[in-house]
Amino acid sequence: MVRNYAKPFCIAGIVLAEIYMLLVMLAPYGHGGRALPAPIPFDDGIAAGAAIPGWYMATRILVGAVFFGPLGALVGLGVGLVFSGLVHWWRGRAK
Numbered sequence: 410m411v412r413n414y415a416k417p418f419c420i421a422g423i424v425l426a427e428i429y430m431l432l433v434m435l436a437p438y439g440h441g442g443r444a445l446p447a448p449i450p451f452d453d454g455i456a457a458g459a460a461i462p463g464w465y466m467a468t469r470i471l472v473g474a475v476f477f478g479p480l481g482a483l484v485g486l487g488v489g490l491v492f493s494g495l496v497h498w499w500r501g502r503a504k
Contacts, residue, residue, distance in 0.1 A: 412496075414489045422483070423482045426480060426481020
């Protein structure tokens with residue numbers, strides 16, 4: 410009997426996706442060391458190039474978590490099922 414590795418891989422997928430989401434959402438805009446202003450129109454009278462408000466970053470992180478978490482779980486599930494199948498196939502060959 411071979412263990413099903415789908416659940417631990419699914420959990421690992423969620424954790425890794427959320428870490429990746431934080432890295433993506435908190436990364437500065439722009440490239441090459443040149444920061445660009447946020448690509449949203451602020452109605453609060455904030456000038457272009459000013460620091461991004463905390464409420465905006467919190468909203469980005471919450472919305473990103475809704476999408477990155479389940480997609481990471483699906484990727485982890487697929488990898489876990491493939492890994493379980495390979496382990497089952499390999500142990501079946503060894504007999």
